[in-house]
Amino acid sequence: xxxxxxxxxxxxxxxxxxxxxxxxxxxxxxxxxxxxxxxxxxxxxxxxxxxxxxxxxxxxxxxxxxxxxxxxxxxxxxxxxxxxxxxxxxxxxxxxxxxxxxxxxxxxxxxxxxxxxxxxxxxxxxxxxxxxxxxxxxxxxxxxxxxxxxxxxxxxxxxxxxxxxxxxxxxxxxxxxxxxxxxxxxxxxxxxxxxxxxxxxxxxxxxxxxxxxxxxxxxxxxxxxxxxxxxxxxxxxxxxxxxxxxxxxxxxx
Amino acid sequence: xxxxxxxxxxxxxxxxxxxxxxxxxxxxxxxxxxxxxxxxxxxxxxxxxxxxxxxxxxxxxxxxxxxxxxxxxxxxxxxxxxxxxxxxxxxxxxxxxxxxxxxxxxxxxxxxxxxxxxxxxxxxxxxxxxxxxxxxxxxxxxxxxxxxxxxxxxxxxxxxxxxxxxxxxxxxxxxxxxxxxxxxxxxxxxxxxxxxxxxxxxxxxxxxxxxxxxxxxxxxxxxxxxxxxxxxxxxxxxxxxxxxxxxxxxxxxxxxxxxxxxxxxxxxxxxxxxxxxxxxxxxxxxxxxxxxxxxxxxxxxxxxxxxxxxxxxxxxxxxx
Numbered sequence: 001x002x003x004x005x006x007x008x009x010x011x012x013x014x015x016x017x018x019x020x021x022x023x024x025x026x027x028x029x030x031x032x033x034x035x036x037x038x039x040x041x042x043x044x045x046x047x048x049x050x051x052x053x054x055x056x057x058x059x060x061x062x063x064x065x066x067x068x069x070x071x072x073x074x075x076x077x078x079x080x081x082x083x084x085x086x087x088x089x090x091x092x093x094x095x096x097x098x099x100x101x102x103x104x105x106x107x108x109x110x111x112x113x114x115x116x117x118x119x120x121x122x123x124x125x126x127x128x129x130x131x132x133x134x135x136x137x138x139x140x141x142x143x144x145x146x147x148x149x150x151x152x153x154x155x156x157x158x159x160x161x162x163x164x165x166x167x168x169x170x171x172x173x174x175x176x177x178x179x180x181x182x183x184x185x186x187x188x189x190x191x192x193x194x195x196x197x198x199x200x201x202x203x204x205x206x207x208x209x210x211x212x213x214x215x216x217x218x219x220x221x222x223x224x225x226x227x228x229x230x231x232x233x234x235x236x237x238x239x240x241x242x243x244x245x246x247x248x249x250x251x252x253x
Numbered sequence: 254x255x256x257x258x259x260x261x262x263x264x265x266x267x268x269x270x271x272x273x274x275x276x277x278x279x280x281x282x283x284x285x286x287x288x289x290x291x292x293x294x295x296x297x298x299x300x301x302x303x304x305x306x307x308x309x310x311x312x313x314x315x316x317x318x319x320x321x322x323x324x325x326x327x328x329x330x331x332x333x334x335x336x337x338x339x340x341x342x343x344x345x346x347x348x349x350x351x352x353x354x355x356x357x358x359x360x361x362x363x364x365x366x367x368x369x370x371x372x373x374x375x376x377x378x379x380x381x382x383x384x385x386x387x388x389x390x391x392x393x394x395x396x397x398x399x400x401x402x403x404x405x406x407x408x409x410x411x412x413x414x415x416x417x418x419x420x421x422x423x424x425x426x427x428x429x430x431x432x433x434x435x436x437x438x439x440x441x442x443x444x445x446x447x448x449x450x451x452x453x454x455x456x457x458x459x460x461x462x463x464x465x466x467x468x469x470x471x472x473x474x475x476x477x478x479x480x481x482x483x484x485x486x487x488x489x490x491x492x493x494x495x496x497x498x499x500x501x502x503x504x505x506x507x508x509x510x511x512x513x514x515x516x517x518x519x520x521x522x523x524x525x526x527x528x529x530x531x532x533x534x535x536x537x538x539x540x541x542x543x544x545x546x547x548x549x550x551x552x553x554x555x556x557x558x559x560x561x562x563x564x565x566x567x568x569x570x571x572x573x
Binding site for chain 1: 268305308311312313314315331332334335337339341344345346347349350354358359361362363364403406
């Protein structure tokens with residue numbers, strides 16, 4: 001099982017590193033890194049802080065957008081181009097294929113994330129922020145691959161992007177509806193339950209349990225990071241399981 | 254008794270269009286058996302149900318009803334797929350890969366150990382004639398080269414059963430001959446080969462058994478000899494006559510007459526009294542060169558079965 005999943009993951013990684021759009025992203029990432037360093041040098045005070053802020057924001061933004069861009073094509077293209085025919089006719093279960101594709105994409109995104117981290121000095125707080133961002137990107141990738149299992153890249157892209165944006169501002173949405181009628185409040189609450197809470201992974205400069213946290217000062221504990229990671233893993237497992245079920249039911253005519 | 258390589262029982266597949274709720278019956282109760290060690294040709298016009306049957310066997314499509322098994326394992330079966338090599342119709346592979354990379358991927362999915370994988374991939378690349386193109390990405394391959402790469406990946410697990418969907422498609426006459434030779438070689442190694450095609454000469458040349466499918470139903474099934482021997486369409490009588498002799502009465506009643514120089518070729522009806530014709534030929538001073546029954550060819554049979562399927566009540570219903 002592991003061998004088959006690894007074979008698909010390796011092939012997905014190979015595919016990603018050979019597509020031109022990824023090189024565009026890498027150029028953008030390297031450019032952003034250079035800009036980070038230049039802005040850090042130019043800052044009147046605390047240049048390192050500027051470098052850290054832009055670097056961490058870059059991981060979250062570029063990572064999530066790349067995850068959506070790669071993820072929405074992942075399963076759809078296999079079916080559309082019929083490359084799937086020569087794969088699932090071999091002794092591989094369809095869920096293994098879905099997991100393998102996801103693992104390959106996770107590998108690509110992790111390599112990209114490491115590129116983004118160049119120039120950022122790693123401290124305990126930064127490491128926590130990076131781990132949280134990595135889980136956010138992994139979750140966004142799972143969202144994209146879930147939509148890709150039944151929808152076109154265009155629609156999958158829109159859905160995944162919408163969930164990413166909504167997921168990042170869940171406390172703001174809750175706050176905005178606080179003064180509304182109980183029906184709206186409950187509807188919002190229920191809706192937010194079925195949307196991954198990506199805000200959990202982006203705590204820098206925001207409020208956690210009423211306390212303002214930031215990588216520059218107080219930051220969340222490893223316990224918080226662990227619980228958030230578990231939350232992310234739960235969502236990832238659920239989304240991949242759903243994608244696998246949908247993929248399993250499909251006819252590849 | 255050995256387990257059949259493929260067993261298909263009353264296989265049906267119905268598609269429903271999403272909005273019109275119209276039913277399209279791609280397979281309407283297909284039943285056949287492929288014995289181990291045979292080369293089995295699955296013949297039919299475009300849209301007959303060949304590819305749907307094959308994709309159902311390979312687990313790409315779920316049947317609406319009916320049953321099928323590969324090497325004794327009911328489909329869809331991972332255990333069976335481990336022993337089966339499959340070439341899809343008009344194969345499309347990851348075009349960023351080279352042939353060795355494609356074969357490595359196939360080998361990994363089949364669980365072939367690393368050392369065996371390397372050795373087997375090398376041998377197969379040479380066997381299908383892609384040695385010179387081994388470093389090119391599949392993106393640069395012609396249709397025929399892709400077909401060869403597809404054949405190689407189908408053999409990476411040294412399969413017991415090889416299922417090939419239109420393996421000759423896109424190949425030039427030399428390529429077709431090579432694929433025919435490869436199929437015969439696989440049979441000689443004790444493997445079973447099941448292939449679909451609409452190139453009847455290939456079927457006649459190499460298959461042990463043939464099934465003709467049209468409009469989702471099997472129309473005929475048997476050895477090529479059995480299928481075509483059932484009907485003798487006429488008798489070919491070839492005689493030599495002196496150039497100045499008028500064939501006269503000799504040609505009366507023949508279906509077709511052709512004279513080239515002093516040779517006269519007569520096509521007699523299937524019911525003709527051949528002895529009487531021979532006596533008439535002797536009487537006319539002709540020398541008999543050959544007398545041979547003209548059997549129905551697979552092409553004749555194919556055309557007849559397709560026409561019969563097209564005029565069946567189910568087909569007429571499908572048109573309305």
